Amino acid sequence: AQSVTQLDSQVPVFEEAPVELRCNYSSSVSVYLFWYVQYPNQGLQLLLKYLSGSTLVKGINGFEAEFNKSQTSFHLRKPSVHISDTAEYFCAVTAYNQGGKLIFGQGTELSVKP
Amino acid sequence: SAVISQKPSRDICQRGTSLTIQCQVDSQVTMMFWYRQQPGQSLTLIATANQGSEATYESGFVIDKFPISRPNLTFSTLTVSNMSPEDSSIYLCSVRTGNTGELFFGEGSRLTVL
Numbered sequence: 001a002q003s004v005t006q007l008d009s010q011v012p013v014f015e016e017a018p019v020e021l022r023c024n025y026s027s028s029v030s031v032y033l034f035w036y037v038q039y040p041n042q043g044l045q046l047l048l049k050y051l052s053g054s055t056l057v058k059g060i061n062g063f064e065a066e067f068n069k070s071q072t073s074f075h076l077r078k079p080s081v082h083i084s085d086t087a088e089y090f091c092a093v094t095a096y097n098q099g100g101k102l103i104f105g106q107g108t109e110l111s112v113k114p
Numbered sequence: 115s116a117v118i119s120q121k122p123s124r125d126i127c128q129r130g131t132s133l134t135i136q137c138q139v140d141s142q143v144t145m146m147f148w149y150r151q152q153p154g155q156s157l158t159l160i161a162t163a164n165q166g167s168e169a170t171y172e173s174g175f176v177i178d179k180f181p182i183s184r185p186n187l188t189f190s191t192l193t194v195s196n197m198s199p200e201d202s203s204i205y206l207c208s209v210r211t212g213n214t215g216e217l218f219f220g221e222g223s224r225l226t227v228l
Contacts (some may be wrong), residue, residue, distance in 0.1 A: 041224075046216060
């Protein structure tokens, strides 16, 4: 079975500062990894995904994430955040043979302050 | 990608009643899933909605409480039966359109049980 741990439940940061949201996963088989964002009162939107190949993946809104197999991590980063990035961020994992079922982390609330 | 419409977007219900949530997709999809997001929590998979057969439920969820229909490849319903305040959650429909595990989500149905 797979599991996901997001190491920070809340991350406050000032506008234009860099941010890193941490995600660790556990799996005995190869996985696909995802980051989703949920703005207040909205559904989930895919930020980026790691399937294979380059370990550094770039997503929408200037976000990027790095897959580290040895550390089983998939941390999300942005060099300069905006007020509009304030949202809940979810890391998710699915195994190659899990029929598309995504397992989600507990979420990280990113709060960007002026 | 896929465009997913859910109805209702929100509702307030009385204890002991049942509510059916509809999910309509703009294209035929093989895999449809229902998730629950309790207040301040992450997403938990309720079941996989299988076209033409009974849904596959995750541990802790049963058909009597959450009956699911999937009459065709673009539509599904989730019923929350005999509701209690503990059922107050956002219920999200999601679909997988490719082979990479990526899910697309509806806006969610926010349910409050009094």
